Amino acid sequence: MNIQLLLAGIALAAPLYAHQLNKSWPTYNGDYSGRRFSELSQINASNVKDLTLVWTYDSGGVPIKATPLMVGGVLYFTVPDHAWAVDARTGRELWHWTTKSRGGIHIGNRGMGMYKNWLFFVTPDDYLVSLDATTGKERWRVEIADLKLDYFCTVAPVVVGDHVFASPSIESIDNRGYLASYDPVTGKLQWRWYATPKPGAPGSETWPNSRAQKHGGGAVWIPGTYDPDLNIYYFGTANPQPVMAGQGRKGANLWTNSIVAVNPDTGKMVWFYQTTPHDVHDWDASETPVLFDAEINGKPRKLLAQANRNGYFFALDRTNGRHIVTSKFVPNNWAEGLDATGRPIRNPKKDPQPAGTIVFPSEGGGTNWFPPSYDPQTGLFYVRVTRSGAVFYLTDTSANPESWGGMDKSVWSGPSSIEAIHATTGKIVWNHPTGRGGTSGVLTTAGKLLFGGDGSGNALALDPDSGRTLWHVNLGATMRNGPITYELDGRQYILLAAGAKLFAFALPKQ
């Protein structure tokens, strides 16, 4: 099945970026918008209590953090060094691909991208791999970063036109982050966009010298979103390096911790918006930039929203990156206010200190990689959030620190919840407590349902208007990915993952 064909078959009434996502789930976020909103409504608020288990599949031990694709009746998903195809009706395994790893950090894998009958995913040891979707046979692999420089990969590739976007992550060694585009046929590199400017180029004025600039950071951890009308690809960049010791990189450190818009054909930047200037707490801006349209002061607007790791929710005009709203969604104490463009103003007293400073939220942030959802029926943005705090220490006080240069010690792993944020005002409309811990994403559907998980291994279906619980089931482990939904033979399925297992639910057959 061809994603381009799937996208071409959309109803013209719907905007291109949010083609009607219904029977299939062909990209990491379902469609290009990042809304994770499905038009399916067979399962709805009145019958969700009747959901029944159809099948389970055990992938064998490593927790699933990938959002599966569902194309042509087959599910495709990954964990580090492994990929599977599973029958979406029965849970029967069709093939399992695995590879011997050269190393790299095995923290998780977000899933696949698809083009025609080809699959694309990355490995911890820095390969972009392409498989034949029918057979699971490897077509090619290309090295997208240098493993020995501490690059490793977790992202789910996104396919736009004849481009496959992939990018490495960074942990300890100070290097530049980048987004790269590859030819889906050959794996040939098409372009790279670097998250720090070349010495002397625009943006350099936000770094003290070329050494600091080259030490970089700004890795692209999470798949981005795309607006075909504007032909713009949106993604977030991570923290500058060294992570917690900022004295050797005074300045805003562009384009780290930014929401970035690029032309997918050239990799040229269209605009950027930095959410945390000169970050020293590891609060990357990687979280999904969700695209939606809404009226502001009676005028229709093309918008983008992100719940950021730094504890602030941002809404922007996605045509030009201009600021619409900034609001707090968890307790945070590191900013002295907002500047004229809605960016938090950092309080330098809350930078890591040799004897420590108490900061809310902790390094893990107000939210993290878990995919959020936007429901056009309610106009609300839904995200799993955590309240937290840590003491941040500066351990390297030299003029030119390296790597992390500091650390944080957790002092508050507070309550987590699913929050509903009004997407154009930033106001919190409801808050559904989910205990402590838990890292599930969120899905909304036209059946007036929201699916997510709590910290005790329960999968939840909530009323997206009020946050009231409509259904739950304990899956025995916490959810670590985003739930999806699809329809086959006239039957709608809800696919959840907990631990290493997949669970498919549907209504009983009539």
Add this chain to the structure above:
Amino acid sequence: MLSNPKLSLVLAVIGTAVPHLSAQGLNLYLPPKQNPAAVARGKQLFQTNCSFCHGPEATGGNGGPDLVGSVLVNNDHHGNLIGPVVHNGRPDKGMPSFSSKLTKTQVSDIVAFLHQRIRNVRMRFSYKVKNLAIGSAAAGKTYFKAHCGSCHSASGDLKEIASKYPPETLQQLWLSPQSVLPRSANSPVTTVTVALPSGQRFSGKLTHLSEFNVSLYDSQGYHSFPITSGTKLQVHDPLAAHEQLLKQLTDSDMHNVTTYLETLK
């Protein structure tokens, strides 16, 4: 907001924390550990011969590039890539040949120093904080008496506490015992009283609480109850006071109390 505000408060009290990252969990790619004697000799040789251009820590200096982040150095294996550069120099970039100045063994010592540098940089979980006792012990003692004295005493449960923990752990411990102490038989117990719609009441050690279920141990054994609209819960977490304190604590309060606790040796 959730319809049952009491429940949301209760849910805030218990649960599983997100596990914290460790070097092992991350499967960090680390260059192998080098012979310490070779590293020490290599460091000395590097200071004499290389630091002018590459900086004393090999992270770049007067014209020479950063070697810790260098593609060539990171991909080097026992000097197979570094050796030829030192031997031949890079005349096009202004680096002279060191073939007449450094022996083969000396070059291999410099290689050992560089690989150890890269290893140390990557091991962020072994970072150490320095002096945390920067506050006023007297002010810390006053704060302690006012806010901690009803549960703790310097001559009782906290006697010689500073000898038992390194400073950063001690600071984390008093701010948030939950984050440090393993949940063991001796750790403070969270208790719960459950009042069922039938009027029956159970009290005991809380084992699990979610939106849907509460379970506990009492003298009779294990009990597990579904939570319905008529279920009433009262949770007592003996460590909750620490969480409350944290919300009002200033950094100078923290420094003062830690400075005071550091005197308890």
